Amino acid sequence: MSKTIASGNxxxxxxxxxxxRVTAPVxxxxxxxxxxxxxxxAARHAGDTAAVVKADAYGLGAALxxxxxxxxxxxxFFVATPDEAFRLRTxxxxxxxxxxxxxxxGMERDFIAHRLTPVLNSLGDVxxxxxxxQDRAMSHPAVLHIDTGMSRLGFDRAExxxxxTTPDLLTGxxxxxxxxxxxxxxxPDCDETRQQATRFARLRARFSGVxxxxxxxxxxxxxxxxxxxxxxxxYALYGGNPVPGRANPMRPVVGLAAPILQIxxxxxxxxVGYNATWRAARPSLIATxxxxxxxxxxxxxxxxxxxxxxxxxxxxxGRVSMDLMSFDITDCPALAPGDLLDLIGPHHGIDDLAHEAxxxxxxxxxSLGRRYRRxxxxx
Ligand SMILES: *Cc1c(COP(=O)(O)O)cnc(C)c1O
Numbered sequence: 001m002s003k004t005i006a007s008g009n010x011x012x013x014x015x016x017x018x019x020x021r022v023t024a025p026v027x028x029x030x031x032x033x034x035x036x037x038x039x040x041x042a043a044r045h046a047g048d049t050a051a052v053v054k055a056d057a058y059g060l061g062a063a064l065x066x067x068x069x070x071x072x073x074x075x076x077f078f079v080a081t082p083d084e085a086f087r088l089r090t091x092x093x094x095x096x097x098x099x100x101x102x103x104x105x106g107m108e109r110d111f112i113a114h115r116l117t118p119v120l121n122s123l124g125d126v127x128x129x130x131x132x133x134q135d136r137a138m139s140h141p142a143v144l145h146i147d148t149g150m151s152r153l154g155f156d157r158a159e160x161x162x163x164x165t166t167p168d169l170l171t172g173x174x175x176x177x178x179x180x181x182x183x184x185x186x187x188p189d190c191d192e193t194r195q196q197a198t199r200f201a202r203l204r205a206r207f208s209g210v211x212x213x214x215x216x217x218x219x220x221x222x223x224x225x226x227x228x229x230x231x232x233x234x235y236a237l238y239g240g241n242p243v244p245g246r247a248n249p250m251r252p253v254v255g256l257a258a259p260i261l262q263i264x265x266x267x268x269x270x271x272v273g274y275n276a277t278w279r280a281a282r283p284s285l286i287a288t289x290x291x292x293x294x295x296x297x298x299x300x301x302x303x304x305x306x307x308x309x310x311x312x313x314x315x316x317x318g319r320v321s322m323d324l325m326s327f328d329i330t331d332c333p334a335l336a337p338g339d340l341l342d343l344i345g346p347h348h349g350i351d352d353l354a355h356e357a358x359x360x361x362x363x364x365x366x367s368l369g370r371r372y373r374r375x376x377x378x379x
Contacts, residue, residue: 027372028255050076052234108132185218256344273318295369
């Protein structure tokens, strides 16, 4: 027997979610807080303030974050790779976009067509860029990166010496900025940091007339020796603490909450999770949520992570599984399936989570999984 379904029958409509019930882990991202953080950083110094939006804005979504920053007046953006830059150009028509890892050989034409600024990291980079620019008889400015201690990318000592004896090596290349990158900016009283400031001051004199770009997020809190014409904060924009050990001056940007899937009662001696790394010492209530290492929760959180229900901490017990984690909620007996546990929230920020995992908030952010329901708070 077939049932007649009247048109507009509610059975065919998507089931509405009661407002206080969330059925999947939700990652909340607040672009307004990113904008506030950018404004706060920009107010800290006299020069311009860029936004570093590499790695998809540290995992939060460059297509969401970058236009919000541009609307707030940010005119300079840094990404790491050409692909990130091409994608960013589709959502940012006008602003200056620089590519930290440089322009790969053969891609010069695409950089010029999309008005992307390469960071030139070696004499070879300079020579290639000059050739492609001269071929087109156009001035396409670039950034010159000079290594002052990272030993990673940028001109090294030997290349700087070569430049000293043969200044013509730069002829024909318009430099918008010289830049360098700090090794330990989050450790203010550190010899490397002081040494880099001295080296950068020398470069400033050596390239007088060219603008400079120096500080990252933490570098912006180090004082006048780290000032430049263009600061390059990333992490602090996303709510990370640029001054570890002190109160975080930034607004939080990210929230992560997951509903409890199941609660079970276990007896003393029962174990939780793979390899039985946690054993109950008392009759315990164990709540399991659908978030695991496939969602960017490091396995090093095992037996260390604190989630929160409102203000109450509940400890992760046992290992992190691929798709699940379990918490001892014995002290919160009123919790029920569907109730939310905050993994990132007002009482537990990205730096706290990172500390428990033995890593940095940078890694937590850029590892945030693709399975979360992502919700942007409206600006
Ligand atoms: C990632 C990066 C930044 C931003 O650093 P934060 O510590 O996230 O502020 C700045 N400059 C360079 C060269 C970078 O690679």
